[in-house]
Amino acid sequence: MxxxxxxxxxxxxxxxxxxxxxxxxxxxxxxxxxxxxxxxxxxxxxxxxxxxxxxxxxxxxxxxxxxxxxxxxxxxxxxxxxxxxxxxxxxxxxxxxxxxxxxxxxxxxxxxxxxxxxxxxxxxxxxxxxxxxxxxxxxxxxxxxxxxxxxxxxxxxxxxxxxxxxxxxxxxxxxxxxxxxxxxxxxxxxxxxxxxxxxxxxxxxICDSITKGRIDIFGTPVEPVMTVAPQATKPWSDEDDRILLDGLDHNGRDLDEISRELGRSPNALFHRLRRLMERGDVDAEAGE
Known part of the structure; x- marks a missing residue:
């Protein structure tokens, strides 16, 4: 002190x-x-x-x-x-x-x-x-x-x-x-x-967006899922984006759970979310 x-x-x-x-x-x-x-x-x-x-x-x-x-x-x-x-x-x-x-x-x-x-x-x-x-x-x-x-x-x-x-x-x-x-x-x-x-x-x-509001990606501690995520090298699809945005926006799911469903690392999800926001694809109605 x-x-x-x-x-x-x-x-x-x-x-x-x-x-x-x-x-x-x-x-x-x-x-x-x-x-x-x-x-x-x-x-x-x-x-x-x-x-x-x-x-x-x-x-x-x-x-x-x-x-x-x-x-x-x-x-x-x-x-x-x-x-x-x-x-x-x-x-x-x-x-x-x-x-x-x-x-x-x-x-x-x-x-x-x-x-x-x-x-x-x-x-x-x-x-x-x-x-x-x-x-x-x-x-x-x-x-x-x-x-x-x-x-x-x-x-x-x-x-x-x-x-x-x-x-x-x-x-x-x-x-x-x-x-x-x-x-x-x-x-x-x-x-x-x-x-x-x-x-x-x-x-x-804190994970926050001016347009989207508070995003709960810290719901539970993230556990290492796999050394190389099975979908790591595959392009993101519209359905992948929907699962990511819908899970965070409306269902209150944490990042680790969504990571397992999509077969991608938590870091990949975080950077995909950044990319969607940068492109303007995320708004108040995202995921509906």
Whole structure:
């Protein structure tokens, strides 16, 4: 536990769509200093090696005058005078190992790359949050989430934007990043309140869509079904999509049960759901 001589260290990996908007929500919420002073001060350690680009201004919390700056430096500049007990400390690097997080009390990973996610997942005895989005779809995992589910939802993949392909160029922005930031900021605020002695409910995992609502994929712990799912190499059919959407939307079935019926891994189901939402195939009537 932090002491008045040791400010609470909140380390945020990633200063893009989710990370920068989470900073905006959390840091402004701490503006009056009451919570920060009670906790002996709060330091936000920001990790990101990217610079602000013009395309970032559409959905990330930067201004035209900050183009060319490191994102972490820009955020530290924006919130430099928020309160004496609240500091933003920029680190213009991408996370490569856990050494930088040794002194962190709370760790947030908000980048769409598996390597930093796995570094955070491997931390022992630390409170952490893994926030993700695609289109209007949001996923939040925590150190309290089922380990098998965490592993299943963290495969190897190339880095990806939180926006569907062509969305920034066309202006058809989707707001899953903002939804993710709200869920994440709310979870962190609840953690801070608990550290101040307040009683509050605390989420361990969230799967949510702005258009579809809360999706229960965490009903029961996921059990390893098979090394290679029997349908893994087969294209998705309309019937497969119907079973997936109907099961989650109306029947309250968990991801493991649907995985067994379709013969596909939980990770395949999760990414198929992301793809359907990205294409706009999912709406309030899906599955009917």
């Amino acid at each position: 932090n002491t008045p001589q040791q400010p609470l260290n909140i380390s945020i990996i990633g200063a893009g769509g989710i990370g920068s908007n989470t900073c905006l929500l959390l840091v402004n919420a701490l503006r009056n200093g009451v919570i920060a002073e009670h906790l002996g001060g709060i330091e936000f350690h920001l990790y990101d090696g990217d610079e602000v680009e013009d395309a970032n201004l559409i959905h990330q919390r930067f201004t035209p005058s900050q183009i060319g700056m490191l994102k972490v430096d820009a955020l530290a500049e924006t919130f430099a005078d928020i309160h004496a007990a609240v500091r933003l400390i920029p680190h213009g690097i991408n996370l490569r190992d856990s050494n930088s997080l040794a002194d962190a009390h709370i760790v947030i990973v908000a980048v769409d790359r598996p390597e930093p996610r796995r570094i955070v997942h491997s931390l022992e005895g630390k409170e952490w949050y893994d926030s993700r989005c695609m289109g209007d779809f949001t996923l939040l995992l925590t150190d309290q989430s089922d380990p098998v589910m965490i592993e299943a939802l963290t495969p190897e993949h190339a880095p990806a934007s939180c926006q569907p392909e062509g969305a920034i160029e066309s202006g058809a922005i989707q707001f899953g990043f903002a939804n993710a930031a709200v869920h994440l900021a709310d979870a962190i605020m609840r953690s801070l309140l608990r550290r101040c002695g307040h009683e509050t409910e605390f989420p361990d995992s």
